[in-house]
Amino acid sequence: MESTEFEDILDDWFIESLKTYKDLHVYQLEHPTQVIEWTSKKTVCVAGFSSSRNEILELRLPLKLFADENKGLCAERDFKVVRGGFADGPVCCLRHIPGTRCAVTNDGRSSDLQVWDLGGDDSNVIKKVETIAGGGKGSETGSRIAARPWPEPQVLHGARSGDVQLTQLTSGQTLYKLEADSADPLSSLQFVDDAVFVAGCLNGSAYVADTRTAGAPQLSPPPEPPGPSGLWWTDASAGQQRSGCRLVRLSSCGQAVISDTRNLGEAVSRAQLDVQTHQPRPHDVRVSWAPALADCVSVSGFGGAVQIYDTSAWTSERLDAQPLFQHRGHAVSSRPDDGCPPATVTSHVWHPEWRRTLLSAASDGSLHVWDWVHPEGAAALRPTPDAK
Secondary structure, three states, X not given: OOHXXXXXXXXXXXXXXXXXXXXXXXXXXXXXXXEEEEOOOOEEEEEEOOOXXXXXXXXXXXXXXXXXXXXXXXXXXXXXXXXXXXEOOOOOEEEEOOOOOEEEEXXXXXXXXXXXXXXXXXXXXXXXXXXXXXXXXXXXXXOEEEEEOOOOOEEEEEOEHHHOEEEEOOOOOEEEEOOOOOOOEEXXXXXXXXXXXEXXXXXXXXXXEEXXXXXXXXXXXXXXXXXXXXXXXXXXXXXXXXXXXXXXXXEOOOEEEEEEOOEEEEEEEEEEEOOOOOOOOOOOOEEEEOOOEOOEEEEEXXXXXXXXXXXXXXXXXXXXXXOOEEEOHHHHHOOXXXXXXXXXXXXXXXXXXXXXXXXEEEOOOEEEEEEEOOOOOOOOOXXXXXXX
C-alpha cells in the first residue's frame, strides 16, 4: 500500500471515529498480548506470548476515561504502567483472583499453573510465587482457568474436559474433579454462580457441572449442523445466576448458537455472523457476552475488527446477522510493511460495568480502549441491572 493511500484511509477513519466513539485511546505494547484481564475497575494485566521470556504488566487506563466532566481538561490521556515483572515462557491464559492481589497463568505448553503476586502499595514488582501441577497432559490451546475467591482463593482449571479440577491455592489441595468420559480440548471455563460452572470444548460440546456434587455433569453435544472445521468457542452470560444463564457458541464458519443452560440441547436462537470465512487457530477467536448491556455479544479473531452483535432479534431459524458496530482501528492504523498483512485482533474484553467500553489488543502490539456510540436509527439496547 502506498504511503499516501494509507494516510488517506487513516484520515478518513479518524474523521469517522469522531462521530462513532465517545472515547478512543491507543497504546503501543512492546510485544503483542493474548490476555487482557481486569485487576480493578481502572487497571488491567497484559502479558506477552512469545516462546521466550515475556513481560507481565499491570496498566492503569487513561484517567480521562474516568473524568465525569471537562474531559478535555484532563492531562493524563494515556495508559500508564503501574507494575511489572517477567515470565520465563509464554502467557497464554491469565486470571485475576477477585478480592486479592494474586493472578494465575498458564503457558500453553503444559497443564501446570503459575501463581503470581501482583504487588501492592509497597511494591511495583509482579513476581511468581508458586507453581501448581495440572491434572493432565495439556493441549494445543493450553489450560483454561476460572477463579473464585471464597472461602479461600480457588481456581478451576484444565486443558481438556477429562482433567478439569478445582484447586485451593493456599494448600494445593484438589477439591473437585469433573467426571467427564471424554478428553476434548477446552475453549473456555467459567463459573456462572458460586458453585456451578460451564466447560466449553473446541468441538462444540459443553458441560454444566456443580462443584458441590460428585454427580455426572450435564452434557450438551455440538450444535447441529456442525461447522465444517469442527472448531467452536463458548461464553456464558456473565454475572447471571444459573436460572437466567445463556450460552453462546460460535463456530469457525461464523455460525452462532444460543442456548439456555437449563436445556442445552435446544437452541433458543441462532445466526450466521458476517465474519471472514477462513480457518482461525484455536486460540485466535473470542466471543463474549456484554456484562452490562443486555443481549449483546462481541466477536474477534476473524480479522482486524471487533464486532458487536445485538442478539435480541435472533430466532430459532438461522438468519444472516449484521454487526451493530465494528471497531476497525487496529487494522486501519497498522501500516503493512514488506508484504506483511494488517494487524489482527488477538484479544478483547468488556469493561465489567460500563455498558459500551471495551479493550482490544492486536498482533502489532497495539492496545485500544474504546467507548462506542450507539448507531442512530438502531433499536435501543437495554442495560443489565446495575449497569452504568
